[in-house]
Amino acid sequence: MKSRALLIAIIAVMSALLVWLAFFWEPIAPKAVTKVQPHSQLQLATTPQGGDFTLQGKNGPVALADFRGKVVLIYFGYTFCPDVCPTSLSLMAQALSSLEPAQRERVQGIFISVDPERDTPERLKEYAPFFHPAIIGISGSQEQLAAVTKQYGASYMKQKPNAEGQYAVDHSSVTYVIDPDGKLAASLPHASTPQQISDAIRPLLTTSGK
Amino acid sequence: MRNYLRHTILLLGALTLSTAVFAAEGDFTVTDAYVRAVPPGTPTSLAFMTIKNSSDADRKLVKADSPVAKTVELHNHTNENGVMKMRQVKEIIVKAKGQAELKTGSYHVMLIDLKQTLKEGDTVPVMLTFDDGSTKKLELPVKMPQTVMKMDGDKAMDHSKMKH
Numbered sequence: 001m002k003s004r005a006l007l008i009a010i011i012a013v014m015s016a017l018l019v020w021l022a023f024f025w026e027p028i029a030p031k032a033v034t035k036v037q038p039h040s041q042l043q044l045a046t047t048p049q050g051g052d053f054t055l056q057g058k059n060g061p062v063a064l065a066d067f068r069g070k071v072v073l074i075y076f077g078y079t080f081c082p083d084v085c086p087t088s089l090s091l092m093a094q095a096l097s098s099l100e101p102a103q104r105e106r107v108q109g110i111f112i113s114v115d116p117e118r119d120t121p122e123r124l125k126e127y128a129p130f131f132h133p134a135i136i137g138i139s140g141s142q143e144q145l146a147a148v149t150k151q152y153g154a155s156y157m158k159q160k161p162n163a164e165g166q167y168a169v170d171h172s173s174v175t176y177v178i179d180p181d182g183k184l185a186a187s188l189p190h191a192s193t194p195q196q197i198s199d200a201i202r203p204l205l206t207t208s209g210k
Numbered sequence: 211m212r213n214y215l216r217h218t219i220l221l222l223g224a225l226t227l228s229t230a231v232f233a234a235e236g237d238f239t240v241t242d243a244y245v246r247a248v249p250p251g252t253p254t255s256l257a258f259m260t261i262k263n264s265s266d267a268d269r270k271l272v273k274a275d276s277p278v279a280k281t282v283e284l285h286n287h288t289n290e291n292g293v294m295k296m297r298q299v300k301e302i303i304v305k306a307k308g309q310a311e312l313k314t315g316s317y318h319v320m321l322i323d324l325k326q327t328l329k330e331g332d333t334v335p336v337m338l339t340f341d342d343g344s345t346k347k348l349e350l351p352v353k354m355p356q357t358v359m360k361m362d363g364d365k366a367m368d369h370s371k372m373k374h
Contacts, residue, residue: 079252080253082246082254082296083256086246086248086355087314090355090359094360127252130248130249131249131356162298164281164322164323166253166254166322166323173294190294
């Protein structure tokens with residue numbers, strides 16, 4: 001009788017285990033899944049509108065409207081940035097290099113510095129084309145930058161300087177893809193591959209005859 | 211059978227010996243290390259690397275030095291809702307029998323106020339100091355980010371994306 005009770009107990013435990021395995025056990029750590037979510041949440045929550053702007057380059061004002069007929073890639077960053085910006089601009093450069101020459105001529109990269117205190121137009125002219133000749137560097141006043149980052153749903157926040165007065169700037173790392181009509185076509189999250197970037201560019205080049 | 215036994219003993223002996231030699235050289239091995247090439251006039255760069263700890267204890271990288279920069283700091287990145295935040299850290303833990311990866315979007319040795327432009331093909335001395343006081347001198351190649359990405363391929367980028 002005792003052994004029968006034991007048997008029932010074992011069966012009950014095994015059944016419970018089976019139920020748990022079937023319905024609750026997640027072989028993939030749930031942590032890995034939740035980590036990805038902030039990206040998509042940011043994308044949906046901000047829904048940037050994009051739109052025209054005019055900022056300052058080394059050779060005078062640069063407007064988004066100057067590049068009608070071209071696909072424009074916009075990235076907000078700062079040149080003091082040692083990792084995130086060079087990584088993003090290198091990925092953009094590789095995407096540009098992967099295009100056919102005729103396509104590449106119709107794509108313009110724009111690096112917008114959110115750190116105009118240190119990033120002068122001269123400095124930006126040295127910096128951006130280093131990654132690819134089709135990328136220019138521009139910036140503007142704090143008011144202009146506040147307006148353009150708001151249009152695109154980008155954010156930045158200057159951090160406390162160190163003993164030497166050098167500071168980091170927290171910033172969103174997104175590559176914005178603008179179609180030949182000047183409309184925001186896509187916002188590519190940080191670390192998008194050259195393939196993902198060029199995949200976003202190509203359809204925009206074929207659909208517009210302008 | 212006897213032959214087999216002898217081989218096993220020889221192999222064990224060799225293993226013990228090699229471990230001993232390795233330990234004498236230090237508990238740390240550094241691989242995939244490089245300094246990033248930067249555009250002319252850029253005040254900052256960084257060093258990436260993988261540090262392996264062969265010892266049985268968790269250890270910490272507490273300091274890095276390089277003659278090419280006025281200030282050298284240990285930094286980490288966090289991605290908070292798509293905003294990349296770079297912060298100085300006191301130390302980088304290298305787990306027992308484990309490794310620490312200093313890579314894009316994560317930890318790095320930050321070189322601040324560069325005294326020279328770092329071009330691809332240059333070599334930069336970097337010295338690491340660990341919590342036990344031991345040091346490791348490295349001569350790191352300077353590489354363009356594109357060069358490194360091409361070597362790693364798209365797989366590596368996908369991997370780094372997974373982390374965020």
